[in-house]
Amino acid sequence: MTIDPVLKANIARSFQRLNLEAAGSFPGTGALSDALNKLAPPKSATPTSISLQQGPSTMFPKAGVDCWMRAVHSFLVSAALTDVSPIWASVAGYYSSHYSVRAIAHILGCFQLFRVGQIVQREFSGNQLQCTYSRKNGSDREHKIYWKFVKANSLFASDPLFTENDSTRDPSDAGHRDFANYKDFLQNFPTFHPLDRVHLRERIQKISSIEFTAPPIPSVSRYPDVESVQVVAYHRLVRFRELLDDILVDNNNFWTVHRNPPWARDLLDYQLVDSRLDAARVAGG
DSSP: OOOOHHHHHHHHHHHHGGGGSOTTOOOOTTHHHHHHHHHOOOOOSSOEEEEOOHHHHHHHHHHHHHHHHHHHHHHHHHHHTTTTOHHHHHHHHHHHHHHHHHHHHHHTTEEEETTTTEEEEEEEETTEEEEEEEEOOTTOOHHHHHHHHHHHSTTTTTOTTSOOOOTTSSSOHHHHHHHHHHOSOOOOOOOOOOOOHHHHHHHHHHHHHOOOSSOOOOOGGGOSOHHHHHHHHHHHHHHHHHHHHHHOTTTOHHHHHHSSOGGGTTTOOOOOOHHHHHHHHHHHO
16 A cells, blocks of 8 residues: 555654553543534634644544544444344444545544534644644535545545445445335345354455455445455455554554454454455556
């Protein structure tokens, strides 16, 4: 993975201060959104920048890792529901993808504030930290903002695994999720037989071994497209992990603690088939 040197330095810098804290510690629930809400200027038609203290700034990478752990957990739920409930396997798999994208957005400094209706972008300006608040429009929904923000970044712009998630198009992650969530008369209810841990590991191993030449973005026309939902979700959560592993080569204390969650340790190895990765990246340019 080729990473822009400035982007790499900024992400590494945002994690650097976490080495000075108790390894693995997270702030209280809602700490980042609460801090950013308090700092929010009045809504304005033009973006407003303010100085940002180290405290709130260090919570951006923590929020990213927290969201990534949600992605891992949601993926396990999706895999466990593969045969039990195609509806919820699809929805949980979608949220795994969404949490991975949101995790990337957070480590890149983007955070949406629902309560004050603004979008925050943390930026490095020399030795100064700044936070730019932009007015959130009615069409700026979370499932568009974070995906669009990540896709606009140079690291992901040509990566076919990451899209702008336009629910009005097919294939589309959000479109497939919306179909599972909102369409009437799906009538897709198999007998409820949950997977045990052995079968769950086997299912995850199968997902991690599926080869493709282009990411199989889920399609409504193939609903329930559970396999595609799970394959791209798995690749996205692995991509986040690889990104931080590549950048934090000095074994950042915080990331070292959380890169292998204990509750998923016997189920996930975060491995991919190399030929598949290479082909997908070539397809993206």
